[in-house]
Amino acid sequence: MTTNVPAPPKAPLPSWREKVIEGLIWLSGVSAVVIMGLIFFFLLREGLPTLGEVAWADLFSRRWYPIEDLYGILPLLAGSFLVTVGAVLIAVPLGLVTAVYLGEIAPTWQRELLKPIIEVLAGIPSIVLGFLGWVSLAPLIQSLGAPTGLTAFSGSLILAYMSLPTIISITEDALYVVPKEYRDGALALGATKWQTIWRVVLPAARSGIVIAIMLGIGRAIGETMAVMLVTGNAANLPALNAGIFFQPARTLTATIAAEMGEVAQGSTHYHVLFMLGIVLFLITFAINSLASWLVGSGSRRRARQ
Amino acid sequence: MSAKLSIQNLSFTYADGTQALKNIHLDIRPRELFVLMGPSRSGKSTLLRLMNRLSDLVDGCQRRGTILFDGQDVFAPEMDVFALRRRVSMVFAIPTPLPGSIYENLTYGLKMAGLRTPSLLDERVERSLRQAALWNEVKDRLGDSAFALSGGQKQRLCLARSLALEPEVILLDNPTSGLDPISTSMVEESLFELKQQYTIVMVPHSVQQASRVADRVAFVLDGEVIEVGDESQIFVYPQDKRTEDYVTGRFG
Numbered sequence: 232m233t234t235n236v237p238a239p240p241k242a243p244l245p246s247w248r249e250k251v252i253e254g255l256i257w258l259s260g261v262s263a264v265v266i267m268g269l270i271f272f273f274l275l276r277e278g279l280p281t282l283g284e285v286a287w288a289d290l291f292s293r294r295w296y297p298i299e300d301l302y303g304i305l306p307l308l309a310g311s312f313l314v315t316v317g318a319v320l321i322a323v324p325l326g327l328v329t330a331v332y333l334g335e336i337a338p339t340w341q342r343e344l345l346k347p348i349i350e351v352l353a354g355i356p357s358i359v360l361g362f363l364g365w366v367s368l369a370p371l372i373q374s375l376g377a378p379t380g381l382t383a384f385s386g387s388l389i390l391a392y393m394s395l396p397t398i399i400s401i402t403e404d405a406l407y408v409v410p411k412e413y414r415d416g417a418l419a420l421g422a423t424k425w426q427t428i429w430r431v432v433l434p435a436a437r438s439g440i441v442i443a444i445m446l447g448i449g450r451a452i453g454e455t456m457a458v459m460l461v462t463g464n465a466a467n468l469p470a471l472n473a474g475i476f477f478q479p480a481r482t483l484t485a486t487i488a489a490e491m492g493e494v495a496q497g498s499t500h501y502h503v504l505f506m507l508g509i510v511l512f513l514i515t516f517a518i519n520s521l522a523s524w525l526v527g528s529g530s531r532r533r534a535r536q
Numbered sequence: 537m538s539a540k541l542s543i544q545n546l547s548f549t550y551a552d553g554t555q556a557l558k559n560i561h562l563d564i565r566p567r568e569l570f571v572l573m574g575p576s577r578s579g580k581s582t583l584l585r586l587m588n589r590l591s592d593l594v595d596g597c598q599r600r601g602t603i604l605f606d607g608q609d610v611f612a613p614e615m616d617v618f619a620l621r622r623r624v625s626m627v628f629a630i631p632t633p634l635p636g637s638i639y640e641n642l643t644y645g646l647k648m649a650g651l652r653t654p655s656l657l658d659e660r661v662e663r664s665l666r667q668a669a670l671w672n673e674v675k676d677r678l679g680d681s682a683f684a685l686s687g688g689q690k691q692r693l694c695l696a697r698s699l700a701l702e703p704e705v706i707l708l709d710n711p712t713s714g715l716d717p718i719s720t721s722m723v724e725e726s727l728f729e730l731k732q733q734y735t736i737v738m739v740p741h742s743v744q745q746a747s748r749v750a751d752r753v754a755f756v757l758d759g760e761v762i763e764v765g766d767e768s769q770i771f772v773y774p775q776d777k778r779t780e781d782y783v784t785g786r787f788g
Contacts, residue, residue, distance in 0.1 A: 339595075410632075412628065412630060412632040413632060413634055413635075415590065415593075415628060416633075417634065417648075418621065419588070419590060419621060419625065419626040419627075419628070420621070420622070420625070420644060420648065420697065420698070420701065421618045421620075421621040421622035421625075421645055421648060421701065422618070422644075422645070423618055423648075430648070431635070431644075434635055435634075435635045
């Protein structure tokens with residue numbers, strides 16, 4: 232028996248248009264990498280001389296007082312850490328619970344009302360939130376008994392509020408794509424709604440939830456203006472006591488923003504500020520790597536499944 | 537003989553106005569394999585989902601009439617719907633392993649019901665896997681992900697998962713859809729074992745499957761029960777012209 236094998240269709244020769252379009256796409260892809268590399272190179276060029284000008288021991292000392300050539304970055308690291316950790320502690324539980332309510336429990340009309348509102352919240356400029364924090368949140372915190380209202384905690388609250396829409400929105404999307412069959416399967420086994428959410432839906436949405444949290448943290452740690460307005464900006468190493476969150480704090484970002492305008496280009500102070508930039512860069516890089524590792528290990532496991 | 541499930545004048549309408557079931561009367565006896573047969577979209581799955589109130593999840597639907605399970609009204613306000621679903625368990629057309637290992641899949645339901653003793657859990661896992669004819673294939677890899685199983689194994693896993701709860705009634709919504717003939721016959725063989733112990737209500741994959749496995753059959757068309765009877769009666773001496781046309785393959 233003979234069979235007619237149809238000749239494979241000839242691939243159309245790419246015309247000059249195809250080539251131009253391909254070239255443009257290639258260019259935009261490559262330019263992202265090149266720009267990234269240039270930024271990093273610039274950061275290193277301006278920041279690394281610090282290491283020749285300031286001793287390591289001085290860099291990790293407890294005093295930041297550039298006028299007297301004291302460049303201890305520990306208070307700034309501690310400030311960034313306090314504000315960010317506070318924000319995460321507030322935003323993550325609140326964001327997850329809100330997303331679960333919206334995605335799993337709320338009746339349709341509430342979801343359709345609330346979801347756009349939450350997404351609009353993400354668009355509020357950070358300076359507006361900072362201003363609100365300054366005029367209303369700080370006095371409130373002071374009236375509750377803190378020596379000043381401009382504290383790390385105020386910054387955490389503002390940052391938490393800023394990262395909430397991101398966390399809620401992405402978590403809800405992650406819950407939405409969990410197949411309906413999982414819920415039916417669990418309910419058919421006699422699970423209550425809560426058991427279904429806790430044991431089946433949340434684990435299934437895990438990688439999306441990790442992304443949501445990481446993007447929320449990313450937004451919090453890089454934020455400058457809002458934080459500058461409400462944290463008091465005192466570059467002191469916070470005292471380790473119960474009131475640790477209720478002291479003024481100064482973050483890495485706020486330091487760069489506040490001092491860069493007044494510094495002599497090429498001075499030691501200038502180089503140290505860029506060093507802070509490098510440190511920030513490394514922190515965000517570490518967080519992003521951690522996120523992709525967490526998500527990756529989840530999907531690798533699924534791939535084996 | 538008293539009915540295990542007694543469906544009494546049951547009607548069901550979806551929110552969009554589609555009337556899925558019209559005045560259904562059916563008695564399902566203990567330890568029989570009862571088959572609901574009919575063309576697609578005739579209301580079989582809807583009826584199945586009403587029996588353990590998975591229909592509660594449908595918004596804006598309307599129901600009249602009721603279902604008695606061992607004489608109790610399943611729609612009564614005091615009915616514990618979660619306990620009901622453990623006693624009247626459901627296996628879906630598309631196997632739905634939950635994320636996690638084979639062992640975890642089998643113990644999900646038990647743990648949610650509050651059973652935590654490891655030795656008891658192990659015992660239930662082995663027994664239900666044996667009943668679903670899956671034990672020999674997975675006994676050495678209970679810790680592996682349930683998603684690694686083949687389609688037929690997944691379906692038997694879901695069956696085993698229901699059996700682990702020791703239900704009284706098993707609802708099977710086309711449990712062999714998408715299975716190859718060998719897996720299908722393995723599932724069908726385990727059904728013969730299971731009906732010694734359980735009451736089974738099944739929507740079959742095909743008319744042929746219905747005739748192979750059923751004790752009694754109801755022919756459902758457009759939300760109405762056209763004819764109910766023993767397997768031999770329905771397939772050999774159907775009373776209604778429409779039943780005859782369906783079982784001889786003239787439509788459906």
